[in-house]
Amino acid sequence: MATQSTLKNMLLCLTLVCLVCAAILGGAYAMTYKPIQQANENILKASIGAVLPEGGTISDQKTASFGGRNYTYYEQLSGDAVQAYAVKSSTTGFGGTLELMVGVLPDGTVNSTRVLSHSETPGLGAKCQTDTKFIDQFKGLGPDKLVKLRADGGDVDAITASTITSRAYTLAVSNAVEVVKSLKKEN
């Protein structure tokens, strides 16, 4: 039934199958390249939009370095004035990297935050994505109120049984605020 397993047959068969598969993959990659770019951009835009006040136009991606690390951020411009910043900030949570998009007003006030990616425990730390009670606490913090957990001398209540996640989240927000403050000093 099957072709004989001679060296020539095996080589021929594997080479042909691999060639055809490579061609299919190349085609699929070329076909989906643009839509994937578009989809990733939409996700990014949605997360930027969610953490900034309404109106204004979003600038291209910029980089700032703070505390020995580079942060990616976007400016929201209305006319020539910067209305707000969206800073991508990541820290280490309980299960791995916790990446946030943080919207910060020029005076260092937190506008809103959103989780971009995380690997926290489902049902515990992962609630940092959905627990509005926790997330809403950050609004308005920054210039005079410290972005710190209550256990660390600040005003943020941690998510029950998820102190490490909450601390990582808080640190990411506070780093983003510091990045914006350092930007203001430079200008």
Place this chain on the structure above:
Amino acid sequence: MSKWSLVTKGFVKDNPTFVLVLGMCPTLATTTSAINGLEMGLATLFVLVLSNMAISALAPLVPDKVHIPVYIVVIATFVTVLQLLMQAYMPAAYATLGLFIPLIVVNCIVLGRAEAFANKNTVIDSALDGLGVGLGFTLSLTVIGLVREILGSGSAFGFKFIPGDGILAFVMAPGAFLVLGYLMVLFNKYLKK
């Protein structure tokens, strides 16, 4: 065997999860909610049907000694195509399942059906077999996900109907083993007579 029974045997008689006990890695890992289970099942179904068809067409031409590498290359191709398509057109599903999609390559259900069925049957029969086993897998994953979601988060398909937190352990790995074990017992006691 009639064409129809080729499809339906995957539901109960040859159910990949509860009877053949194949593909346990994605079963345990992705069934944290009913939706996740359903999506993972459908992704596997897609690969299973296409790889079964391709392999049953190729089988007579492939020398015996290299048939496993050839099958794996074919399966990996379909999985990568699926991954690209999901990334492009279903970014939300890709965000939750992304990690587990490449693992479909080594899901023993896919290679298992290629070895046990597709390489000695016609293209159409193989497609029906892939459809049946894939639907059976989807069904099992959705049921496991549903049970874990109800117990663990108090919701079903994302709709919350029990207030509060639920029994956390069921969302995590130990709950996956527990639910799978008990469902397997029930399945074999009542359905598979």
